[in-house]
Amino acid sequence: MIDFELTENQIAVRDMARDVTEKVIKPTIQEYDRAHKPHPDLLPAMAKANLLGFCIPEKYGGLGTDYISLGLACEELEYGDTSARVVLSVHIGLYALPVLTWANEEQKQKYLVPIARGEKIGSFGLTEPAAGSDAVGIQTTAVKGGNDWILNGEKMWISLADLADYFLIFAWTDLDKKAKRDHSGLSAFIVEREWQGVSTGKIPGKLGVRAGNTGFIAMQDVRVPGENLVYEEGQGFKVAMFCLDQGRYTVAAGSCGLIKACRDASVEYAKQRETFQKPIADHQLVKQMIANMEAGYEYSSYLWMKAGWLKNQGMRSTKATSLAKWIACREAEKAAADAVQVFGAYGFSDEYPVERFYRNSKGASIYEGTREIHTLMQADYALGYRVDKQLERDLPKTDQ
Ligand code: CAA
Numbered sequence: 001m002i003d004f005e006l007t008e009n010q011i012a013v014r015d016m017a018r019d020v021t022e023k024v025i026k027p028t029i030q031e032y033d034r035a036h037k038p039h040p041d042l043l044p045a046m047a048k049a050n051l052l053g054f055c056i057p058e059k060y061g062g063l064g065t066d067y068i069s070l071g072l073a074c075e076e077l078e079y080g081d082t083s084a085r086v087v088l089s090v091h092i093g094l095y096a097l098p099v100l101t102w103a104n105e106e107q108k109q110k111y112l113v114p115i116a117r118g119e120k121i122g123s124f125g126l127t128e129p130a131a132g133s134d135a136v137g138i139q140t141t142a143v144k145g146g147n148d149w150i151l152n153g154e155k156m157w158i159s160l161a162d163l164a165d166y167f168l169i170f171a172w173t174d175l176d177k178k179a180k181r182d183h184s185g186l187s188a189f190i191v192e193r194e195w196q197g198v199s200t201g202k203i204p205g206k207l208g209v210r211a212g213n214t215g216f217i218a219m220q221d222v223r224v225p226g227e228n229l230v231y232e233e234g235q236g237f238k239v240a241m242f243c244l245d246q247g248r249y250t251v252a253a254g255s256c257g258l259i260k261a262c263r264d265a266s267v268e269y270a271k272q273r274e275t276f277q278k279p280i281a282d283h284q285l286v287k288q289m290i291a292n293m294e295a296g297y298e299y300s301s302y303l304w305m306k307a308g309w310l311k312n313q314g315m316r317s318t319k320a321t322s323l324a325k326w327i328a329c330r331e332a333e334k335a336a337a338d339a340v341q342v343f344g345a346y347g348f349s350d351e352y353p354v355e356r357f358y359r360n361s362k363g364a365s366i367y368e369g370t371r372e373i374h375t376l377m378q379a380d381y382a383l384g385y386r387v388d389k390q391l392e393r394d395l396p397k398t399d400q
Contacts, residue, residue, distance in 0.1 A: 014073065018079075066312050068305065081360070125170065141175065143175075147226045149173070206363075
């Protein structure tokens with residue numbers, strides 16, 4: 001049975017994340033968002049508060065927290081700014097949890113322990129200039145060269161591209177299967193930023209998440225040691241989809257933080273701003289927008305919590321995660337658009353944060369599975385065209 005009461009550990013973790021939001025993000029984020037620059041104090045503050053080791057067992061240097069705690073932290077961080085939640089989505093959801101689940105012991109010692117301790121940052125490279133939703137459309141190749149693999153290709157829209165030390169990269173290891181678009185020709189590799197042939201850069205001019213680092217990774221004849229292949233050759237598509245199950249979960253929970261930020265800002269403003277000789281909070285059409293934010297927050301929260309509960313039980317959560325991500329992002333977009341409306345002309349300027357919330361809300365309906373991909377997935381589950389089989393590996397039980 002799903003229990004919505006938080007445990008002491010979950011409350012403690014939520015409060016740690018809330019502290020980072022209140023003390024580090026909220027006071028100065030506007031400045032960095034305007035400058036299109038990552039907040040310089042964010043990663044050190046997250047590392048100091050042990051927020052970079054979520055769900056990773058203590059024996060690998062992590063916090064050992066459960067999956068609901070990860071969601072709670074995402075919600076708290078995105079209450080401050082989406083760029084802060086993105087760090088957890090990428091570092092934990094798309095990198096650390098997949099490495100914990102699919103990598104071998106040697107790889108975990110080398111590529112997970114420093115990540116969980118917050119000494120190194122991890123990221124994920126699936127998307128390419130011409131392949132996002134169509135994951136088997138990627139062009140990056142890995143060809144055998146002695147004991148190594150030689151990687152060539154370009155990854156695009158990569159969060160933390162300029163900041164990460166290790167990347168989980170997906171490439172075709174079977175070129176015949178690439179031509180046939182057979183996903184069993186794809187493999188996953190851990191690639192280090194410092195290796196020859198790896199270069200990264202920032203994508204300028206983003207609509208939102210301006211304080212987040214988003215860029216590209218170019219790989220030219222990068223020699224990747226054979227021991228850096230993750231799991232088995234030809235299993236990369238499954239690893240990639242598994243990564244997305246965790247990343248999408250963090251996006252869903254984070255979006256609830258964004259809805260809450262929109263609601264709280266709107267409530268505060270609506271009570272003090274007057275029109276027609278009364279606070280706008282007393283106008284029914286403003287109430288309607290605030291009520292929608294309230295409802296959107298509540299039901300989106302239940303959806304990510306259900307996905308988190310499944311993860312805590314060791315049960316596959318692909319369907320629940322996709323639903324939670326789709327709905328929470330949709331509600332966040334609506335809440336942010338309405339928050340701007342509640343603020344009227346002031347919402348149209350960056351004097352108030354709702355303008356940033358509005359711009360930030362758009363990306364989540366595109367990254368980690370567009371709203372169209374999630375809509376189709378949910379239709380296919382309902383129609384019986386898509387069924388989640390038991391996976392050969394799934395998230396391990398956490399320490400708490
Ligand atoms: N975990 C593990 N294995 C999985 C899985 C999962 N969640 N989902 C599927 N698989 C396995 C299946 O069991 C199947 O295995 P077998 O062949 O052995 O049966 C195999 O993978 C193929 O599965 P499907 O038939 O379900 O795959 P599909 O072709 O129907 O998938 C799709 C289609 C749903 C559209 C999928 O391609 C998809 O999700 N696309 C969206 C990709 C995406 O989200 N891209 C953006 C990511 S990154 C990003 O946004 C940037 C960033 O930096 C944040």
